[in-house]
Amino acid sequence: MNIIPLNEKIVVQRLEAEDKTAGGIILPDTAKEKPKQGKILAVGEGKPLENGSRAPFQVKVGDRVLFTSYAGNEVNVGNKEYLIMTEDDILAVVG
Template identity: 65%
Template sequence: MQPLGERIVVQREESETTTAGGIVLPDSAKEKPARGTVVALGTGKLLDDGSRADFQLAAGDRVLFSSYAGETVEVDDTEYLLMREDDVLAVIE
């Protein structure tokens, strides 16, 4: 999948299935994690002069994002998030 413009594709990390105390969580109690790995980048934001801005992210970066960021898309039974680079809050090092 190749995003357009300033959009990126992120694969969300798997959520924890057990708590620190060893309690197994059912699917209904799991929160979707707000972190993932950048899979693909668009062409960059179109600037007023017609050029494209470079991304601050790169494919493979682990990132934190808002829990309401992006649109969920499923491709080949894998769930991805399609979001703008601005929706990313931080890069996890």
């Protein structure tokens, strides 16, 4: 099933949480923090402007991005979890 975002929405798949800390301690699933990084899977057409055109995105499909802790809305499609957010929720592109 495909998710097609509307207008200025972006579909992001969260990257997997780390299994260990920097010091080498293995974390149980309950202690893992949800990652604030993801990969862009789809973008909408852009925000509609008053003149009828659409604002272009600064990000593109395939970009790895950092986003805020409470960014977007979580949706489950099949057995996978996705985030649908706006470009304003994205803090940076990871190079």
